[in-house]
Amino acid sequence: MSTRPRFSIIVPVYNRPTEVDDLVESLLAQTDRDFELVICEDGSTDPCKAIIDNAVEFRGLNAKYFYKENEGRSIARNYAMERAEGDYFIFFDSDCVIPPDYFATLKRELDSNPLDCFGGPDSAHESFSTTQKAINYAMTSFLTTGGIRGGKVSMEKFTPRTFNMGFSRKVYETVGGFREMFSEDIDMSTRIRQAGFTIGLIRPAYVYHKRRVDFKKFFRQVHVFGMSRITLHLLYPGSMKAVHTLPALAVVIGVALVLLGIFVSPWWLLPLGIYLLAIFISALVLTRSLVIALKAVPASVIQITGYGTGFIKAYVSKILLGRGRDINEEIMMRKGK
Template identity: 45%
Template sequence: MIQNTIKLFQPAKQRFVPYKMKTPAYSLIIPVYNRPQELDELLACIQKQDFTDFEVVVIEDGSTVDASSIIAKYKDHFSLAYFVKENGGQGFARNYAFERAKGEYFIILDSDALLEPSYLAEVDKAVKSEGLDLFGGPDQDHPSFSPIQKAISYSMTSFFTTGGIRGKEKNIGGQFHPRSFNMGISRKVYEATGGFKITRMGEDIEFSIRCISLGFKSGLIPKAFIYHKRRTDFRQFYKQLHFFGRARINISRFFPKELKAVHFFPFLFFSYYVLTSLALIFYPIIGLLFLSGILAYSLLIFLAALISTKHIGIAFLSIFAANIQLFAYGKGFAEEGLRKIINNSAA
């Protein structure tokens, strides 16, 4: 927990902790926005890494609650640089860090991540043995997470929501696409791509696809997993997944062929919910029949989550997480898809 009072930062001011002279193998890139406590927990994990040839670059992306007191705790324990910039979004914050990083490889981490001490050692072993230029690891829940966080984690990785493709070597129709909560690239990748092209709305997937299209080798490192906190309540989770649905359409603006049939499943789920609601109002008998489908799906989620988590409370919460996930994603997908159709028609 943070004991000190957090001070407001001056937007134009830059804070910088000098680098050690030695060029590190890895630069850990951490954008942060109003999350000093989460950054504290992540830096504590980084301090315990078995592999020590690294630096950390923290980018404060226009926060109103800064992390300077947290940086002060760790600046003498490992090579640590800290910059404050105006808010520009996570993609461009990472680019800002890439320009200043010294490592041969850059590893992007979300501030709401926790690492095992072996994380960097597993990354280094895989990168060297497999010759990877683009890589990442899966995510999972930590024993300390709340029941809602564990339910959300289950939902985001379940076969019955995402097809179980998150954190898998093969994506639908292609190679592994690292996500920015746990993504690594070589310096060669940065020099060839210039970093992120967009700052939000699926920026990490667009970046991964572009890297692979240039011939860089991508690979999943299963043992380089993180504990990802995600959202702590269902309202935040809804907003996040609604944004993810919009982002999938946004990615198709750059790579139309990357919009696969599987991505329409949440849209169909959302549409089914809308039809069920209308039917319950105008044709109650048909509506009850449709509602039975939702109840059957919810029962499936409950049983699958109970088998996976062995916790009846988390299994019950997983029903809400799964339904929120698919509904919110499908709604965002529908809204952004309609916006794309209208814009294309007007062009």
Template identity: 45%
Template structure:
């Protein structure tokens, strides 16, 4: 099987350098790489040139349209039997393509997704963010695992699509704000087989500080309402959990300020959640510092998603603003 790796890029030259360095180490060699510069001001042309002759690599520059339509640009030019999408802030284990090739031969899928993990080189904050994005105590618990609620939806930081899917379904029809989930729902509706390849993990850096992480997750919360506009049945009870948590946090604060008796119960429940996050992260990361930071990132994830979710319920569903 020949793979086409498609990487949209926007103002992140250093990230693409690190990603391409990991692709040099792939044990499975039947692949090409398409790097598509999506209207970047700070482009990676000089960096990409240094990989010429080392990778089967093509570099494109196009006006800014967002990551969804940029991936379509790559699909249109890809030569492979199977297209693989990575975000530019990922590092790829050396056996990734070998694992995917072996898995697809044993268990053919028309579309797959893989999980993300924390790399030893990540900063403590990045490791804490990685924990909160995969934790069972946040919405991360429904991402990248076999026990997903409902149909599994691959995420575009680590997604594979067969050429057959591209030829029948086409590509992304929205370019941002939940575009990967919308796409996977259409692929599933068209009758194609979708699944998780658990061992096909990538090391996903995500954001490097709390503020960047908050902005990203706030956008994810808003994106869920965008998906709802296309597929109302895909809005599940679990998607309301961050909003319920956020409102509960606000209520707990008010109860403590007002001296209401219920404040004690709220404080105990909050303390239990904090302890669960701390000790679970401590077991996974073997670091008290990362465990402490995981409490912060978990609360950021839940409140940012909850606020973004509620914002667009109010703006798009109640006020009908678009």
């Protein structure tokens, strides 16, 4: 007789069999296996079904695999949740690798301090490339993001993200599933908080997150993040905090300093030089790698300028000019990959 698992791991997948293979290997290595894995393949042309079938048949993984037409990652997550059996839903991205004590840690933390919704930080595994580690620094450093993704020091109340997020079945039954939009995890966390549920950071329950493998893809990703912050502001007036505007402000100040440095005096470039030096030193201390520290500088510039320009673009278009669809229509129409 099967026992209902405490945790259901929900993972939407789109053409990522190699990543899923790494994720599955890390789940098979868990010291506590009180979970099921629910994979929803979102119309992939390069599916991962063989990997899941092999892990289930020959290695004892408790997993379910579903394939559906491509509609977006949020719809895929909702499809998986409808078919999950656990008391809690745990969300990972397909490019995550899970430390072996993750679920033992999560169980211990929830038993001692129950939460309706929770999340944990992400880090870079030693096997990741130097570029991936530099991007991880840019996304997690206080100097670049204000520590809002689970850092020890943060400028904003912690908001769980779907690379490492969980909530109870009761939350799902009350709030419903994810909306198909960019930054859908922030939207979900906001709805959960507004419904009166408890939300917290479980710092020891971290994951290794591969993120983007090159700077061009990284820029596109953070540019969309910046644009989606305006969507969230329109959905939830008053939700925008000072930390969300800082990258846009940094872009404006940075451009002004560069222009002044070119046309007035090179001394105007000094503040930029000091800031970039601080990033380099911070990354060097944290990673103990000269190569990663050197790459962390352009990665941080990309993180700030990508987010900042996306924010400015959406602010001008949607707020100043009032262009685009009605916000609720936009949420229903937008597709994610």
